[in-house]
Amino acid sequence: MNSTSHILLCIASVFLLTGSVACADDGSGLWLKYHRIADEARLRTCRQSFSTAVVQGDSATLRIVREEIKRGLDGLLDANLSFGEAIRQDGTIIVGTVQTSAPIRSLGWDTDLEKLGPEGFLIRSSQVNGHRATVIAANEEIGLLYGTFDLLRRVQTQAALDKLNVTSHPRIQYRLLNHWDNMDGSIERGYAGRSLWQWDALPARIDPRYRDYARANASLGINGTVVNSVNANPIILQPAYLEKLRALAEVFRPYGLKLFLSIRFSSPLRPARQAGSRRGGIGNLETADPLDPEVRQWWKDKAKEIYEVIPDFGGFLVKANSEGMPGPQDYGRHHADGANVLAEALAPYGGIVMWRAFVYDAKTDPDRAKRAYKEFVPLDGVFAPNVFVQAKNGPIDFQPREPVHPLFGAMPKTPLMLELQITQEYLGHSKHLVYLAPMWKEYLDFDTHAEGPGSSVAKVTDGSLHDYAMTGIAGVANTGSDANWCGHLFAQANWYAFGRLAWDHQLSAETIADEWIRMTLSRDEQAGQTVRLMMMGSWEACISYMTPLGLHHIMQAGFHYGPQPSYARAPREDWTSVYYHRADSNGVGFDRSSTGSNATSQYFSPVRERFDDVATCPEKYLLWFHHVPWDHKMASGRTLWQEIRRHYDAGIEYVKQMQETWETLKGRVDPEIFSHVQTKLETQLQDATLWRDTCLAYFQTFAQE
Numbered sequence: 001m002n003s004t005s006h007i008l009l010c011i012a013s014v015f016l017l018t019g020s021v022a023c024a025d026d027g028s029g030l031w032l033k034y035h036r037i038a039d040e041a042r043l044r045t046c047r048q049s050f051s052t053a054v055v056q057g058d059s060a061t062l063r064i065v066r067e068e069i070k071r072g073l074d075g076l077l078d079a080n081l082s083f084g085e086a087i088r089q090d091g092t093i094i095v096g097t098v099q100t101s102a103p104i105r106s107l108g109w110d111t112d113l114e115k116l117g118p119e120g121f122l123i124r125s126s127q128v129n130g131h132r133a134t135v136i137a138a139n140e141e142i143g144l145l146y147g148t149f150d151l152l153r154r155v156q157t158q159a160a161l162d163k164l165n166v167t168s169h170p171r172i173q174y175r176l177l178n179h180w181d182n183m184d185g186s187i188e189r190g191y192a193g194r195s196l197w198q199w200d201a202l203p204a205r206i207d208p209r210y211r212d213y214a215r216a217n218a219s220l221g222i223n224g225t226v227v228n229s230v231n232a233n234p235i236i237l238q239p240a241y242l243e244k245l246r247a248l249a250e251v252f253r254p255y256g257l258k259l260f261l262s263i264r265f266s267s268p269l270r271p272a273r274q275a276g277s278r279r280g281g282i283g284n285l286e287t288a289d290p291l292d293p294e295v296r297q298w299w300k301d302k303a304k305e306i307y308e309v310i311p312d313f314g315g316f317l318v319k320a321n322s323e324g325m326p327g328p329q330d331y332g333r334h335h336a337d338g339a340n341v342l343a344e345a346l347a348p349y350g351g352i353v354m355w356r357a358f359v360y361d362a363k364t365d366p367d368r369a370k371r372a373y374k375e376f377v378p379l380d381g382v383f384a385p386n387v388f389v390q391a392k393n394g395p396i397d398f399q400p401r402e403p404v405h406p407l408f409g410a411m412p413k414t415p416l417m418l419e420l421q422i423t424q425e426y427l428g429h430s431k432h433l434v435y436l437a438p439m440w441k442e443y444l445d446f447d448t449h450a451e452g453p454g455s456s457v458a459k460v461t462d463g464s465l466h467d468y469a470m471t472g473i474a475g476v477a478n479t480g481s482d483a484n485w486c487g488h489l490f491a492q493a494n495w496y497a498f499g500r501l502a503w504d505h506q507l508s509a510e511t512i513a514d515e516w517i518r519m520t521l522s523r524d525e526q527a528g529q530t531v532r533l534m535m536m537g538s539w540e541a542c543i544s545y546m547t548p549l550g551l552h553h554i555m556q557a558g559f560h561y562g563p564q565p566s567y568a569r570a571p572r573e574d575w576t577s578v579y580y581h582r583a584d585s586n587g588v589g590f591d592r593s594s595t596g597s598n599a600t601s602q603y604f605s606p607v608r609e610r611f612d613d614v615a616t617c618p619e620k621y622l623l624w625f626h627h628v629p630w631d632h633k634m635a636s637g638r639t640l641w642q643e644i645r646r647h648y649d650a651g652i653e654y655v656k657q658m659q660e661t662w663e664t665l666k667g668r669v670d671p672e673i674f675s676h677v678q679t680k681l682e683t684q685l686q687d688a689t690l691w692r693d694t695c696l697a698y699f700q701t702f703a704q705e
């Protein structure tokens with residue numbers, strides 16, 4: 001096709017669509033594309049409602065507010081919005097805090113504002129000085145930016161805009177992305193290109209993407225970012241890197257995005273002699289023992305140095321005594337000793353420590369799923385007040401499905417930070433379409449019964465269950481240098497969903513999908529429904545074609561992508577597949593019930609009893625908790641072996657259905673996006689088939705009916 005006909009075709013397709021797709025969309029605009037509203041009646045009403053804006057005050061954040069309102073409404077309304085100093089006409093947007101804006105003060109909303117905290121906002125349709133106005137009010141400027149994005153989202157998603165009466169504030173205080181980015185530009189478990197951070201070019205060159213990144217996060221209310229991998233390289237704390245970090249922090253600051261760092265616990269030591277060692281540091285001490293006075297001083301000095309460069313620095317994320325990373329146990333100390341020395345150094349500046357509970361020392365217990373609980377629960381109450389224990393959603397490692405981590409509910413005196421994984425390490429990388437919000441909802445809604453019924457993981461995380469003094473949630477990022485940020489266009493929906501749930505975990509996965517689709521793909525009602533249906537079942541389908549009925553960790557060694565159920569030889573047995581599935585002629589599954597490892601005892605009653613008994617254990621966790629005979633009768637009346645086979649088939653069927661459904665959207669979504677997803681779905685179908693064929697062929701060698 002020559003370029004003229006390509007352009008004509010694109011223009012034609014834009015007009016054909018009731019939605020608002022542009023042509024040749026490479027996905028770089030994420031959910032912030034602001035395409036013109038196609039429905040003329042709606043466009044007219046919106047133009048009347050939003051014809052001018054008054055944003056009083058001048059600061060970097062307020063400049064961004066103005067820029068975003070202009071960019072958003074000019075695009076959506078195909079208009080040229082003007083800014084004024086006073087309210088002179090109907091259809092004015094007024095944005096301000098009580099401190100900086102006289103019109104906002106005049107509204108007398110102080111009591112409502114008081115309940116919002118620093119990040120919340122109100123959006124109300126109101127009469128101001130005798131004119132119809134839409135008011136965005138907040139206590140702090142960052143609340144105004146969040147309110148601006150909220151209003152624009154309503155316009156983008158075609159929500160009702162008259163009689164607006166929105167009160168919004170985050171349920172969780174620290175809402176962070178965790179980047180597993182290495183200093184050489186690679187990304188551990190990253191599937192969307194190279195790292196966004198260009199360390200060599202910093203601080204002199206500020207890549208425009210840093211700003212785009214901060215803006216995207218602010219649009220969701222994500223307020224912090226750990227920029228480097230948990231397998232931290234200590235050079236990140238060297239003065240030259242602090243200068244680079246200063247430059248990044250300066251870009252992030254007006255967007256309300258705080259910078260955090262992963263640190264290596266052995267940083268005070270001399271550099272390791274061996275290349276690639278995870279043990280050395282950047283200092284000149286002989287020890288990194290947290291109780292050593294020189295070590296304590298080293299961290300205090302380092303914190304001081306950091307805060308001189310980055311005054312609003314957020315704090316440290318630490319992976320210690322895990323997978324070869326050094327930690328306090330190297331010196332006979334426990335995790336709280338390690339966390340507290342860092343906490344002490346950061347406390348004067350308001351910094352926090354996020355101490356990870358991802359530990360699985362084989363000496364603790366033969367069952368990996370029990371180890372973190374056994375190490376951490378005895379330390380409840382021993383951590384300093386500015387320490388979070390950060391735990392993954394499940395006790396093993398971001399498997400397609402796990403039961404909830406038993407730590408949730410079990411540490412009432414220690415704020416637990418919930419760590420989710422946005423990047424699809426075990427869920428088909430950026431090749432499979434898997435919408436993760438239903439999975440996160442399953443964890444958040446899970447009732448731990450820690451304080452009786454109604455003790456959900458969401459309530460543990462948002463602090464309402466144990467009255468935590470601080471609350472947090474983290475998502476391991478899926479971003480990279482790819483034009484579309486996340487590798488798969490639909491992986492953007494996972495970044496989006498993480499941010500939305502971090503702000504408000506009560507939102508449903510369907511609502512979030514609807515928003516994302518309208519902002520990203522199409523505002524057409526029918527197309528939207530079709531895509532939502534595809535997304536909603538995609539996680540369950542992925543579980544079915546990878547690890548149904550509680551199977552887990554049978555992926556390719558190291559790579560964690562394709563199937564390798566036969567994997568038996570590794571440096572550690574808890575890295576092999578056979579350790580987890582335990583298939584033999586008697587059956588399959590890991591007996592973690594009271595007749596086996598007794599991991600079920602780590603849960604609260606009645607969850608414990610429910611999981612412990614084959615008869616009451618939910619089938620989705622069956623092989624996680626039980627070693628089950630192949631001919632065991634399932635609820636469906638089928639035998640276990642038949643049911644396993646049915647799941648693998650159903651998973652593949654679902655991918656085929658997604659393909660068929662996607663074909664119906666041809667000409668109704670952007671052509672470039674269409675073929676991008678079409679190609680990805682082909683790969684997904686091949687992979688799903690390979691998963692089934694490999695796993696069934698392998699289990700067939702044991703299965704008996």
Ligand code: BDP
Nearest residue numbers: 188189230231319358397398
């Ligand atoms: C596992 C990853 C590994 C991470 C580790 C962690 O395979 O790359 O370093 O988790 O969370 O999922 O520390």
